[in-house]
Amino acid sequence: MTPHLNRISTATPPHDVHEAFVAFATSKLASTRSLPLFRRLASRSQIDHRWSVLAIEGPGEQVSDVYVEGRFPSTARRMALYETHATDLAETAVRGLAIEDLSSITHVVITCCTGLSAPGIDLQLVDRLGLDPTVERTVIGFMGCYAAVNALKLARHTVRSEPSAKVLVVSLELCTLHLQDTLDLEEMLSFLIFGDGCAAALVSAEPVGLALDGFKAVTAAGTADQITWSIGDQGFNMVLSGRVPGSVGAALRDHRVSLFGPEGTEAISLWAIHPGGRTVLDAVQTALGLSDEAMAPSREVLRAYGNMSSATLLFVLDRVMASARPGERGCAMAFGPGLTAETMMFRGAA
Template sequence: MTVSTGLAGTGLLDPSATEGKNGPGTARIVGVGTANTQHSYTQSELLDIFKITDPKVRSVFLNSAIERRFLTVPPLDDDGNVITELQGELLAKHKRIALDMGARAIRTCLENTGIEPADIDYLCCTTTTGFLTPGLSAHLIREMGILPRTSRIDVVGMGCNAGLNALNATHGWAVANPGKVAVMLCVEACSAAYVIDGTLRTAVVNSLFGDGAAAIALIADAPDTAYAPAGVPAGAGSPRILGFASHIITDAIDAMRYDWDEAQGKFSFYLDPQVPYVVGANAEQVVDRLLSGAGLRRSDISQWLIHSGGKKVIDAVRVNLGLTRHDVRHTTSVLRDYGNLSSGSFLFSYERLLHEGVTQPGDYGVLMTMGPGSTIETALVQW
């Protein structure tokens, strides 16, 4: 991204240059909304539904720091056993669940903003839990009454970090089109990406992920104006996005990946046990690069919104960045109540922060996601 003022080459603006207004190269977050599937389950309930008795697998589920997750479990046969879903059935399931959750998340995002679906000028959809051509964006435009002229893009397969990759692209479009509405949607039907085979490899994945969608709306205005959603002063509830920083740990490119399971006839997700430590060890350099570009230190950050990747991942990032448990309260509560929602997890945390009502004009926040690559994505915002 190129900015016309501030710190050249960093993708970040000098915060003092645009205090209290949208500056060149910035857009505001003017809405956020989330949605889930119909049913949620405790970890114990899931163990019973899938008749999992192996003590090691049960321990993985019950020591995950997750209390409930929203999932669409397969139907049961006459003997009460879960029916195995074929890959084609899983793809159809993904389409059905993703379109339902995605539409609801977008509508919730636009509530109280004065923006209607027909006002959307750009739609970016990201998912990793299914493949669909044409992509989710085309189907949502048709089903939601979004105008056919709407620009769109689908980001597929990037994993849990993808929400910030997509937000970067959406922010760039908004800045290039001042006054127009850009919406980014993360939608993950994790129920459509499961393999049940009783191994510890799949147990880690099966114990962790849940169904969820999250949408965010951005608008960039001319440098000397400020857009605010209905009734919300600019700077209070609609933070500006100041910039992004990325880091890919190429030595760990296979640590998180989809493999084709020949025996099961479907894709199977793999998480290396060393992922928390790899991510934690690299968190400092990308965050410090993000902040130094804006002349900030970690102590200047009031709010931290980190991907709910799992208990060990959260702890590794928290320790390496020197954060308190209070700093990651929304990250851990989202994990507790929803599990890992993949690309949209950080927006569930952002929504909880807004509902908490503790942000003040001038506060800085860091958004952080982690996923396959292995990748760490960050963004700096200011209220």
């Protein structure tokens, strides 16, 4: 019996804020020497759209009714916004799975690193969706962009130990709640990448979708300071160093055998790479010698949605699953704090 990722549903909020943010950042950096570099990197980001639960309106003293120049909101205010919007978006994603009998769900696994509340999304979804009140719930918090891999790993272990289990995985991130009032170029470039989104997935023993074959991870030594995520007085503070792409590429080259075995990547034709940004995708493509076709699903998601932290990889897997042939081998990969690369081997259902 092999656990399978049966189906995926994705959802985004209504506001496309990418162009407005670029205008806001350009205005903010206008008096600094960083502006020419920001403009150049923004034009090369390969991101056309990012979505937010907030309507960000571009330059000016009031960027939105939340982000007012000189009066950016407290962490408490941001968490109140999280509680207002998070479960609605999660419910939309789950209902998109079109599960005939939601009461048949036995386990719920939630990933999120952009908001905290209790009772949280897990219990609210149980109530809204009419799930069995005895459903087992797990929340994976603050693991960042690779959290969906860990959620799928947990779902696989669950189904292997309980073959009748039906595991609902929900990855929900509202990254735009954490915009900071800053002139720091590296911080501003981080905000240029991130958007909001949610993905839901069903994992069971039913041999439909993608067979989940195994998981491996590697942490690159000496890189712990390159991706960090901490709670501050005005939201959560992200550090995404410009050294990350180089470290990702080096880690994949150094640990190629431990991740892929002595046969390497030759037998793998499907790739779901977390689009942490254009330069991260470039680093992975170069390190593993992947074709433009192999990288296409990841680049498509980056262009249409940006980086939605843990939800993003499931957006990519949704595209990959649609074209997977029976027995075709694949690898999913995401990167986050540590600096750690989490990988999942899969194949098209027979």
